[in-house]
Amino acid sequence: MLTHHGATVERMVVDPVALGRDGLAERLSGSWDGILSLLSMDERPHPEHPALDRATVGTVLLAQAASDAGTRARLWAVTRQAVAVSAAERPSMAGAQVWGVGRGIALELPSLWGGLVDLPGTPDARCLRRLVWVLAGNGAEDQVAVRASGAYGRRLTPAGGAPGVGRAYTPRGTVLVTGGTGALGGHVARWLAGNGAEHVVLTSRRGQEAPGAAELVAELGALGARVTVAACDVADREALAALLDAHPPTAVFHTAGVPHSGEFLGLSVDGMTDVYGGKVAGAYHLDRLTRGRDLDAFVLYTSGAGVWGSGGQTAYGAANATLDALAERRRADGLPATAIAWGLWGGGGMGDGAGEEFLRERGLRVMAPERAVEALGTALERRDTCVAVADLDLPRFARSFTAFRPSPLIGDLQGVEAAASRSADGAGRDDERGLLARFTAAGPVEREELLLDLVRRQAALVLGHAAAEGVPADRAFRDLGFSSLTAVEVANRLGRAVGVKLPPTLVFDHPTAEAVGAHLAGLLEARSRDEESRGEEQRVRAALASLPLDALRGAGLLDGLLALAAVHEEGTDRQASAPSPAAGTDDPPHSLDAIDELDDDALIAFALGESRS
Structure with missing residues (x-):
């Protein structure tokens, strides 16, 4: 079915228990666009650990090996009757283990893990077409059960309803x-x-x-x-x-x-x-x-x-x-x-x-x-x-x-999306503004201490330490136990604090708390300059807004200011303008860059409609 829909398929038959993690990594060392695992259908007991099954162990070893091999392919696991779409279905306990494993891998290896697709016991052509549809999707649905009646995405829903469906449980005997x-x-x-x-x-x-x-x-x-x-x-x-x-x-x-x-x-x-x-x-x-x-x-x-x-x-x-x-x-x-x-x-x-x-x-x-x-x-x-x-x-x-x-x-x-949005737009912005204000008012030494404390506290929370002392300022993050998962989380937390989107590799690009603090200082200094520039613009706007239009018209300034506004609008729309006039010409400037270069007298002359060489 994959081939019929345009995929080039290469079959790889492996025994993950016999090969082990290293052997699987060697087999996966090529270039792949995707990996579709059927190992999760082998529900036989593990030969040395009968409490485990080959489906779960094989999926774990495959995901670890794919990570070791550095593959950029997405890994999908296919199970059979591992989940129950209706109350009459009896899910496989081995398949359920694979789904439990997959949920954890998705959080720890988000760029590797594609998702889980469950098939019925005997999938027909419609089911296989739906499987292809899931694999070719945009990645939004990563836990899907395919049945003859349709494809079902997994959801956590409110329990709802009041007690009284059955009778209250009373212990006896x-x-x-x-x-x-x-x-x-x-x-x-x-x-x-x-x-x-x-x-x-x-x-x-x-x-x-x-x-x-x-x-x-x-x-x-x-x-x-x-x-x-x-x-x-x-x-x-x-x-x-x-x-x-x-x-x-x-x-x-x-x-x-x-x-x-x-x-x-x-x-x-x-x-x-x-x-x-x-x-x-x-x-x-x-x-x-x-x-x-x-x-x-x-x-x-x-x-x-x-x-x-x-x-x-x-x-x-x-x-x-x-x-x-x-x-x-x-x-x-x-x-x-x-x-x-x-x-x-x-x-x-x-x-x-x-x-x-x-x-x-x-x-x-x-x-x-x-x-x-x-x-x-x-x-x-x-x-x-x-x-x-x-x-x-x-x-x-x-x-x-x-x-x-x-x-x-x-x-x-209910309320997840709206609550998250309110939190991010409200408290997050308040924290961001407060940090920027403290940073702007502080001296060089205080700025360094402020940001170093921020980095250490956030890193400590992500790593599960009770206090910032658990993150020494000069010790490498890798040595402290940072993984790709925790690295992304601390980058997101620090990004919200400073109001700048930070790369997920932040703690690896800047390997100590001191280095990250110095990097954040540069970002906040740039933001502080931007805020100061915007503040000056707002003061000018406020001053102009306080003048009655009749006063501007009587002083002969209104037409010039409207012309400036038109030039600004044109420059914003096109992001390009005519070149500045050469010295000695009588042509008025037509670009924002040219206007920025005028001194006070020239700007007033332009606003009054005069020409000046």
Whole structure:
């Protein structure tokens, strides 16, 4: 189909697991206009890491190799039945992992990543034509599901509506909470006990030895619940099966998981395995082992990193996207399932600590645990399948999320575009004017300190440091851990502060905070001169506006001023004019350049319609 529509296609058959990253990079060393990957359709288990599949590992290795090879081609991944367009579809968990990986790559390697296209199980000619249409598009849609009925773009939409679709969830009997001794597991355990749960089973790898376990047990007991704390790795199917037989649950809350962060180009297969263990393997075992039981709720804790992607959390996002797919599969099978993609929890969650300011600057605010569990109850009452619960500062979030590439994904969130525009046009301009005023009023030493502090503070926020001291003035940005992603972000932030569009390579062109500060000083000096020139022009305009037209006409100046205005309008329209008159001629000047060269007496003579040699 690609050939039929005019593309020159070269097939490259590879085994990414056998070749590895370096071998793939060597194969990709040629010149390509685009790379269309079908590796994401190979859903067989990885030979050495059975918790992973070849589709996900192959996509990761291919994207890393393409970056290593320096290719300028856009990389698109094609999956088969990886997402659900309708409630009846059962998405592939392996394909969902590829989509989770792709969302992270799009943020970290925006110039390389093209997007994701999902095909049905047996695509017909119409589907393949739509695939070609997506690949030949302008790049706006980068997450598309193609079906016989049409092409569907992925959107994040407001949950909307009021509770009452179903009945409120009331805990009964025994409720299992995996990761129950952790911060999030502890909060849901308190909520369950407070709402009448008779018996709460908390699992973690360390069981009673987990920090704070004894205190949590006492607290839940005071709320009227009997508590069992079990040391159980939910990735161990046999151990989990024994636990479920010993304590048959009426509901499951799977909160277990291992957070992971790190640059995509540094992601290894071993690192992915660590992330997938408890979260993905545990969810899969819970699904298989409880299908014959009468459950009131089956709740999976996921993350916004799996819904919209998160730079530095590609593997974590992929793992969470897999749980969303599992929830959709259970719903299609008529089983209870709710996957909740959380934002930032307070009360001991990821929203606490030194990284809070870093995340807040990206538009993610910390949620109070009480509000979060209230939203959990609402999602269960509404019988949501996949829902995100987060406290977003929409203007900040939209600016950060689309800093490197547009994203229709969040375009339907009410107020995103308008709020972002107001923020950029309002507060951004105010900050810009304030900085310019301080810079203009300062002396040479103060100017240097002002800009150096600005650069260090913005770089520290982007890198996640608590203060500017985390960015030494004379240390190279590369040594501080700047990537292409963070480099673009700091350039955008500094550009908004000084009112000048800065190149995304700013921190690589000027490799230290001192060098960037010196560069910004030159830009602000030029802006200050421009502002001064505009101020002088405005004062002249104000003076002329204060004179009555009759006074100008009586002084014989009105016709000359109108002629000057006509010359200015003509020069603006054509950006060209007749040459200046030679010395000794009586021809009046006709260009703005010539008028600029006249002294005061000559300008007055011209305004009065006189000629002067």
